[in-house]
Amino acid sequence: MSDARAIGVFDSGMGGLTVLRALRAQLPHEDLIYLGDTARLPYGTKSADTVTAYALQATKQLLRHDVKMVVIACNTASAVAIGPLATQHAPLPVIGVVEPGARAGVAATRSNRIGVLATESTVKGGAYARAISSLAPEAHVRQQACALFVALAEEGWGTDAIAEDAAARYLKPLFSDPATAPDTLVLGCTHFPVLAPAIAKVLGNDVTLVDSAATTAQAVADALQAHDLMTDHGTAGSERFLATDAPERFARVGGLFFGTDIDENSVELIDLQL
Amino acid sequence: MSDARAIGVFDSGMGGLTVLRALRAQLPHEDLIYLGDTARLPYGTKSADTVTAYALQATKQLLRHDVKMVVIACNTASAVAIGPLATQHAPLPVIGVVEPGARAGVAATRSNRIGVLATESTVKGGAYARAISSLAPEAHVRQQACALFVALAEEGWGTDAIAEDAAARYLKPLFSDPATAPDTLVLGCTHFPVLAPAIAKVLGNDVTLVDSAATTAQAVADALQAHDLMTDHGTAGSERFLATDAPERFARVGGLFFGTDIDENSVELIDLQL
Numbered sequence: 244m245s246d247a248r249a250i251g252v253f254d255s256g257m258g259g260l261t262v263l264r265a266l267r268a269q270l271p272h273e274d275l276i277y278l279g280d281t282a283r284l285p286y287g288t289k290s291a292d293t294v295t296a297y298a299l300q301a302t303k304q305l306l307r308h309d310v311k312m313v314v315i316a317c318n319t320a321s322a323v324a325i326g327p328l329a330t331q332h333a334p335l336p337v338i339g340v341v342e343p344g345a346r347a348g349v350a351a352t353r354s355n356r357i358g359v360l361a362t363e364s365t366v367k368g369g370a371y372a373r374a375i376s377s378l379a380p381e382a383h384v385r386q387q388a389c390a391l392f393v394a395l396a397e398e399g400w401g402t403d404a405i406a407e408d409a410a411a412r413y414l415k416p417l418f419s420d421p422a423t424a425p426d427t428l429v430l431g432c433t434h435f436p437v438l439a440p441a442i443a444k445v446l447g448n449d450v451t452l453v454d455s456a457a458t459t460a461q462a463v464a465d466a467l468q469a470h471d472l473m474t475d476h477g478t479a480g481s482e483r484f485l486a487t488d489a490p491e492r493f494a495r496v497g498g499l500f501f502g503t504d505i506d507e508n509s510v511e512l513i514d515l516q517l
Numbered sequence: 518m519s520d521a522r523a524i525g526v527f528d529s530g531m532g533g534l535t536v537l538r539a540l541r542a543q544l545p546h547e548d549l550i551y552l553g554d555t556a557r558l559p560y561g562t563k564s565a566d567t568v569t570a571y572a573l574q575a576t577k578q579l580l581r582h583d584v585k586m587v588v589i590a591c592n593t594a595s596a597v598a599i600g601p602l603a604t605q606h607a608p609l610p611v612i613g614v615v616e617p618g619a620r621a622g623v624a625a626t627r628s629n630r631i632g633v634l635a636t637e638s639t640v641k642g643g644a645y646a647r648a649i650s651s652l653a654p655e656a657h658v659r660q661q662a663c664a665l666f667v668a669l670a671e672e673g674w675g676t677d678a679i680a681e682d683a684a685a686r687y688l689k690p691l692f693s694d695p696a697t698a699p700d701t702l703v704l705g706c707t708h709f710p711v712l713a714p715a716i717a718k719v720l721g722n723d724v725t726l727v728d729s730a731a732t733t734a735q736a737v738a739d740a741l742q743a744h745d746l747m748t749d750h751g752t753a754g755s756e757r758f759l760a761t762d763a764p765e766r767f768a769r770v771g772g773l774f775f776g777t778d779i780d781e782n783s784v785e786l787i788d789l790q791l
Contacts, residue, residue, distance in 0.1 A: 282567050283557050288671075290763045293556050363766075391679075394668035397562075405665075405686070408679050489564045492637075516790065 245475035249274035249483070250463065251305030252314040253298070256284035257493060258396070258433035259316030260500035261456045262340060263482070266314070269460035270467070273480045276308050277316075279497070280515065282488035285393055287362025287432065291323040294364065298324035300515040302332060304485070311472050314463055315339040318432050318455075319362055322370035336466050343462040344429050344455030345374035351451045352427040355382045358417050360442075361431030363388045371431050385425060389413045393434045397496055401437035410438065410445045418446070427451045437499065484510045519749035523548035523757070524737065525579030526588040527572070530558035531767060532670070532707035533590030534774035535730045536614065537756070540588070543734035544741070547754045550582050551590075553771070554789065556762035559667055561636025561706065565597040568638065572598035574789040576606060578759070585746050588737055589613040592706050592729075593636055596644035610740050617736040618703050618729030619648035625725045626701040629656045632691050634716075635705030637662045645705050659699060663687045667708045671770055675711035684712065684719045692720070701725045711773065758784040 250270075252263055256279045263277050278301050280286075286294045298320045302313055313328065313335060315321045321339030329337040348357045348371075359371040366388040375384050391409045395401050418424045428450055430436055436454045443452060467473045474480070486493040490510035497505045524544075526537055530553045537551050552575050554560075560568045572594045576587055587602065587609060589595045595613030603611045622631045622645075633645040640662040649658050665683050669675050692698045702724055704710055710728045717726060741747045748754070760767040764784035771779045 282563060284562075288558075288763070288766060289556060293762045390672050391665075391668050391674070394665050398664050400665070405679060405682050408682065412679070488567045489562070492562060 244471035246311050246472040247474045247476055248309055248311040249276045250312050250314060251276050251278070251308065251310030252316050253278040253280070253301040253305060254317040254433060255279070255286040255320065256281050257497040257500050258393070260497050261433050261436050262314065262316035262459055264500070264502050265456040265460035266463060267480070267482070269464050271479060272474050272476060274474070275480060276305060276310060276483045276485065278305055278485040279487070279493055281486045281493055285362070286317060286319040287364050287390070287393060289364060291364070291368060294320055295324040295327050297515075298328060299331065302328055304513065304515055306332070312336045312338065312463070312466065314459070316433060316459070319364045322365045322368045336470055336472070338459065338463050338466055340433065340455045340459045341370050341374050341431070343458035344431060344453060345371055345378060347453045347455060347458040348427050348429040349375060349379045349382065351453055352382065354426040355379065356423065356425040357382055357384050358425035358428040359384060359386045359431045360389050360392070360413070360428060360435060361386065362393065363390055365431055371429060383423070385417055387413055387417055389435070392438050393432065396434040396437040396499070399499060402440050406438050406441035407444055410442045414442070414445055425450065427453060429453045430455065433500070485513045486510050487513060487515050518745035520585050520746040521548075521748045521750055522583055522585040523550045524586050524588060525550050525552070525582065525584030526590050527552040527554070527575040527579060528591040528707060529553070529560040529594065530555050531771040531774050532667070534771050535707050535710050536588065536590035536733055538774070538776050539730040539734035540737060541754070541756070543738050545753060546748050546750060548748070549754060550579060550584060550757045550759065552579055552759040553761070553767055555760045555767055559636070560591060560593040561638050561664070561667060563638060565638070565642060568594055569598040569601050572602055573605065576602055578787065578789055580606070586610045586612065586737070586740065588733070590707060590733070593638045596639045596642045610744055610746070612733065612737050612740055614707065614729045614733045615644050615648050615705070617732035618705060618727060619645055619652060621727045621729060621732040622701050622703040623649060623653045623656065625727055626656065628700040629653065630697065630699040631656055631658050632699035632702045633658060633660045633705045634663050634666070634687070634702060634709060635660065636667065637664055639705055645703060657697070659691055661687055661691055663709070666712050667706065670708040670711040670773070673773060676714050680712055680715035681718055684716045688716070688719055699724065701727060703727045704729065707774070759787045760784050761787060761789055
């Protein structure tokens with residue numbers, strides 16, 4: 244059995260393109276449709292109810308494109324909306340980034356002390372802490388909201404001195420006491436991998452940084468296999484981009500996250516409220 | 518003649534509370550209704566069409582509360598939407614922050630070289646440059662987008678070393694050549710007054726910083742007078758807060774901009790899409 248339909252991926256904006264990049268590397272033959280809700284980004288400072296409503300609209304739009312699976316490439320939306328989405332659209336497989344990120348964090352830690360860096364909403368919702376605890380009840384989890392990281396990544400300032408200063412400030416409370424300092428940090432926002440070098444410079448090599456993009460791509464591959472949904476055409480898969488606002492900015496900023504230039508003319512403007 | 522109805526004020530979020538604060542100081546007896554579109558903030562990275570649609574919805578909501586005047590306390594929305602708003606709702610007086618800010622910049626400059634710091638969308642739209650040129654055709658205007666300032670102000674990091682580093686980086690291109698350096702900087706985003714001390718530290722005392730909040734409040738007072746819309750009740754005016762998402766965050770972050778604590782329970786959650 245096989246299924247040539249595309250995989251739908253959505254995010255509040257462009258950060259989820261780090262996940263799309265990992266999917267492309269992991270699944271070279273699959274067609275991918277990416278939806279960025281740029282008219283309403285960011286989700287990370289908004290309430291669970293509002294983010295869930297937005298995520299349901301995005302999924303509905305992807306289903307109009309006849310996708311075989313939905314990937315929530317946004318930590319905030321994964322944290323609050325995966326339950327409602329999976330229930331409402333069963334048996335459509337819905338994969339978020341939180342569970343794979345938590346799993347990778349648990350696999351990486353040696354001290355059972357795991358830190359999670361995320362947006363304000365993700366931290367407030369506590370989804371990572373719950374996901375890690377259910378996999379490893381003995382783990383100690385500490386969370387830190389890093390709101391400025393999103394703006395730094397989008398400004399293209401993710402790798403320089405200002406990013407290091409911000410990282411040092413955010414990380415200080417987690418690492419001030421060596422007895423409780425984590426040995427593993429989960430980057431719980433798709434924007435944050437851009438800041439990984441700055442974080443690593445602050446922390447040195449003793450702390451493992453876990454980026455959920457690669458582990459999410461693996462989870463998607465496993466789910467395709469489990470549901471007999473792999474494509475069997477042997478040609479290179481395509482990418483299609485939808486955005487709810489400002490295709491030019493989507494293409495320009497998106498290139499920072501996707502790692503490959505995005506042609507502005509390939510980004511289709513859509514309205515989720517129709 | 519007099520009019521006891523409230524003045525309606527709207528912004529993408531909480532930054533416009535710097536304008537509300539100036540209105541409260543200027544017009545102690547007027548009732549004020551403030552609407553923050555926190556479900557869709559920020560506007561500064563979004564397209565003119567989308568921001569105009571959002572601004573029309575916000576105005577419609579304020580008119581349901583029978584306001585006598587609308588103040589657009591958001592530079593991005595003022596820059597792109599004041600025309601459509603004024604036309605659609607004539608003869609309702611609609612006051613934005615761009616024209617008063619431009620007027621204050623022109624009044625302050627001695628060298629006719631004016632810099633404008635604003636969001637990406639405001640810079641791209643060029644509304645300040647047009648407004649300044651129409652008041653002072655001989656003025657040289659240079660604009661600089663400062664995206665990170667919004668995040669710094671909302672994080673409560675607007676006055677420290679990271680803010681100074683960001684300000685130094687953004688301001689360098691404007692001030693690298695003394696022969697063309699501006700002597701006046703218009704703070705063209707309602708978030709930016711929070712960063713005024715950091716900007717002043719980078720620039721020293723030779724550059725005048727213009728905050729459009731106070732000049733906007735004066736423009737509102739003038740318009741009330743001109744239209745015979747001043748209230749004549751002598752009691753202290755009230756403030757009422759509406760937000761499209763996350764009243765708790767509105768109250769917490771909003772206090773930074775309003776300069777006075779806001780009680781979470783006084784913030785009413787509304788839906789602009791109904």
